[in-house]
Amino acid sequence: MREILNDLDRWRRAGTRAAVARVVDVEGSGPRAPGAAMAVSEDGEVVGSVSGGCVEGAVVTEALEIIDSGDRRIVTFGYSDDDAFAVGLTCGGTIHLFIEPLDW
Amino acid sequence: MTIFDELQQAIRAEEPVALATVVDGANVGAKLLVRPDEDPGGTLGDPDLDRVVARDVLGELAAGTSGVRHYGEHGEARERSVSVFVETFAAPPQLLVFGAVDFTGALVRLGKVLGYRTTVCDAREVFATKARFPFADEVVVDWPHRLLERVGADLGPRDAVCVLTHDPKFDVPAVIAALETDVGYLGAMGSRRTTEDRNRRLRGEGVTDQQLERLMAPIGLDLGARTPEETAVSILAEIIAARTDKPAPSLKDADGSIH
Numbered sequence: 001m002r003e004i005l006n007d008l009d010r011w012r013r014a015g016t017r018a019a020v021a022r023v024v025d026v027e028g029s030g031p032r033a034p035g036a037a038m039a040v041s042e043d044g045e046v047v048g049s050v051s052g053g054c055v056e057g058a059v060v061t062e063a064l065e066i067i068d069s070g071d072r073r074i075v076t077f078g079y080s081d082d083d084a085f086a087v088g089l090t091c092g093g094t095i096h097l098f099i100e101p102l103d104w
Numbered sequence: 105m106t107i108f109d110e111l112q113q114a115i116r117a118e119e120p121v122a123l124a125t126v127v128d129g130a131n132v133g134a135k136l137l138v139r140p141d142e143d144p145g146g147t148l149g150d151p152d153l154d155r156v157v158a159r160d161v162l163g164e165l166a167a168g169t170s171g172v173r174h175y176g177e178h179g180e181a182r183e184r185s186v187s188v189f190v191e192t193f194a195a196p197p198q199l200l201v202f203g204a205v206d207f208t209g210a211l212v213r214l215g216k217v218l219g220y221r222t223t224v225c226d227a228r229e230v231f232a233t234k235a236r237f238p239f240a241d242e243v244v245v246d247w248p249h250r251l252l253e254r255v256g257a258d259l260g261p262r263d264a265v266c267v268l269t270h271d272p273k274f275d276v277p278a279v280i281a282a283l284e285t286d287v288g289y290l291g292a293m294g295s296r297r298t299t300e301d302r303n304r305r306l307r308g309e310g311v312t313d314q315q316l317e318r319l320m321a322p323i324g325l326d327l328g329a330r331t332p333e334e335t336a337v338s339i340l341a342e343i344i345a346a347r348t349d350k351p352a353p354s355l356k357d358a359d360g361s362i363h
Contacts, residue, residue: 001123002193005112012108024127024189025172035170035191072133096172098127098189104107104135 001037004048008039008102017042018102019063023050024074028093039102042067050097051077062099072100107135107146114139115193118221122161122192124148129186130177138162152178153186161190168194168262196221197262200255201240202248202278203269204231207293210332211266213239214340220264225251227274248278256281261288264343266323270294276305283315289343291323295362298322320346322355322362330363 001008001022011018023036031052038048038056040063049056055077062075078094105113107123114121114137124136131149138144138161148154156179164170170191176183199215201208204226212222216239225244226232232245244251248267259265265282267275270293279302282290294302299321306316324338325345338355345352355362 001191002115005115008108009112022189022191033170034172034189074127098125100125100133102108104133 001035001048004037004039007045007047011039011041011102017067019066019099020102021050021059021063021075021097021099023095024098025096026093027095029091030093030095031091032095040064040067051095052091054091055095059097059099066099066101070101070103072098074098107137110137110145111193118195120165120193120195122165122190124157124161125189125191127172127187127189136161138165140165148186148188150178155179156181157188157190161192164190165192165194168192194262197264198223198259199263200225200248200251200259200265202226202265202267202274203271203293204228204233204236204243205268207268207332207335209237209239210336211268211339212237214333214336218340223251226269248274249281252278252281252285256285256287259285259287261286262347263287264289265291266339267292268323270298272302272305275302276309279306279319280309280311283311283318289320289346290318291320291339291342293323294321296322320354320356324355326353326355326358326362328363 018039018041020037020039023032023034032050036050038050040046040060046060075097111123120140122138126132126134126148134148135146136144136148136154136157137146138158144158153175173188173190174184175186177185196219199220199222201211201224204224208224215222222240223242224237224240225248227247229245232243234243237243265287267278269275275292279292303316320342325342327338329335329338342354
């Protein structure tokens with residue numbers, strides 16, 4: 001989360017609502033270790049990353065929903081070979097993200 | 105101050121800090137901020153859980169690891185009703201570069217990219233200036249071995265010392281002082297002839313062959329690096345390989361021309 005701290009600080013100061021997604025667990029091959037983080041503002045600005053670009057799009061959708069609902073939850077992404085269009089990691093691993101509003 | 109403010113303040117001050125967050129179970133989202141030698145901030149919702157997690161987090165902080173730990177509602181071990189994500193923010197590792205030479209600027213710049221706190225040290229004040237090394241966190245005008253007398257005890261396995269002066273007057277005492285520390289990586293720049301000459305002088309000062317094993321000289325991997333930037337890549341790659349204990353081809357173990 002260190003890398004996105006300045007952006008989080010900027011949003012907090014501006015009163016911009018945002019959600020933070022952090023990698024909390026990785027099974028098998030995963031591109032980023034626990035602690036990797038990305039954040040999405042209510043305006044749709046995105047900073048940081050949680051994978052090699054495989055799941056960031058889906059995380060934005062989840063994060064915007066979480067900014068609205070105020071929920072906090074674990075979201076899991078894994079490899080899926082039965083649907084070429086499903087969101088997943090091409091490296092074959094599974095990552096668990098914790099996504100929550102930046103309200104703390 | 106909020107937990108976020110406290111976390112940010114500690115990270116900016118480069119003080120070790122960890123953030124524990126409940127990610128599953130009761131009180132999802134509850135947070136505990138843990139720092140060595142200070143009372144934790146915030147709460148996970150149960151005083152016993154706070155106490156146990158704070159203790160465990162200090163261990164993770166020392167190891168620099170982040171991950172999920174499981175507990176009972178009151179911190180019981182071997183129960184899994186509460187999952188806590190512990191994210192540690194260790195102070196950045198140190199890169200000490202001795203010698204204010206051409207290669208130093210590139211090494212410091214790329215070292216910053218890899219997250220090191222960088223210090224340039226050279227006894228010659230005309231060369232050791234902040235203007236010449238804008239990317240260095242600190243520029244010290246002093247003999248390197250005297251700097252190590254002050255900070256050597258703080259060096260550990262994550263840190264690195266690179267001796268780039270290739271003047272035996274500075275290098276020999278610097279290497280001897282660095283060998284006294286627990287620094288994880290120690291390398292010295294120079295041609296094969298400079299390296300042989302330095303090793304001979306070091307032995308003359310009582311350095312053993314076993315101690316010389318630790319000294320990576322000529323410094324860097326055998327990449328055929330030529331420019332200061334390429335050389336910096338070869339040095340930092342050797343530092344990574346030393347940390348991960350992977351068999352990368354070091355110049356030290358090769359024969360012939362170094363570039």
